[in-house]
Amino acid sequence: MARVRIYQNTIDTASSVIGAALNVTSQLLTTFLTGYLAIQRITSIGAIMTTGSLSANVYNGLANLGPELNTIRGVTPLFKKYHLDALSRRTDPVEATATITNNLVVHQLTYAYGNKMALAPVSFTVPFPSKVAIVGDSGVGKSTLLNILSGKLKNYQGSVRLGTQELKQLPLAVVQGQVLYIDQLPYIFNETIRYNLTLGDNFSDGAIWHALAESNLADYVRQLPARLDTLAGEKGRLFSGGQRQRLALARGLLRNRKILLIDEGTSSLNRASAIDVEDQFLSLPSVTVLFVTHQLHPENRDRFDQIIQLHSPDTQQQ
Secondary structure, rough: OOHHHHHHHHHHHHHHHHHHHHHHHHHHHHHHEEEEEEEEOOOOOHHHHHHHHHHHHHHHHHHHHHHHHHHHHHHHHHHHHHHHHHOOOOEEEEEEEHOOOEEEEEEEEEEOOOEEEEEEEEEEOOOOOEEEEEEEOOOEEEEEEEEHOOOOOOOOEEEEEOOOEEEHHHHHHHHHHHEEOOOOOOOOOOOEEHHHHHOOOOHHHHHHHHHHHHOOOHHHHHOOHHHHEEEHHHHHHOOOHHHHHHHHHHHHHHHOEEEEEEEHHHHHHHHHHHHHHHHHOOOOOOEEEEEEEOOOOHHHHHHEEEEEEEOOHHHHHH
């Protein structure tokens, strides 16, 4: 992340320097050209001042365009990663309801990146609601499986049926309307807690506090001076690792997401914080959870309705 930020700052600085240089050069050329025309009596002497003032306004605006475009390009990966464009699209209520009232059925599902097999054939059924742990060694395709289930990867082989429909046939907006994907490091905006939960959508304070209570954050937020209007800080520094996970959980609960896909959500936490976060999502009675982990804590192992073991694609091919 630090390298990315340094690169971004370097590009911003270079854009500003180049823009400033072109700005000054363009203004000087315009002034000299106008002066030459005045000497040739093609235009008046007063035109030099007028042209200089006008060119300053025009070229200053153009000089600022480069850094602004670079900023816009910088946030594009966020829209792609978190599908923020899909969140604003309306879904068909009938179609959306149909997707969550039945089981998730996965049959002989595989995925490959080019010629490299990333996920060996896997089949399982998840009744709604239930809690499922997905375990396996590194590189067996646990994250790939969650990316498929979240609608990010559609060119899979085999079948994934959400309700009565094949997952790849559903519009991304419909899938995103039912599924919340939480990765190891949820993105926290340098904005208020309220904004980090609503993301600009309209929710009542009552709904926000209810989501915070369900994610075990309400007491912490209430003791902050500005409560919901407290700034989360850059990268959410106001929150601990476990609290950032619960904030991401509250985002989904606020939007009534019924399926949670948690990708190594506790791997960066200490043991006590990890168990606390697991307790939180395992205690949600009406939510289906698929939890990817490389280590199941004995304290919570028996609370999962099923444990799915993934195997290396290389092992399957032998």
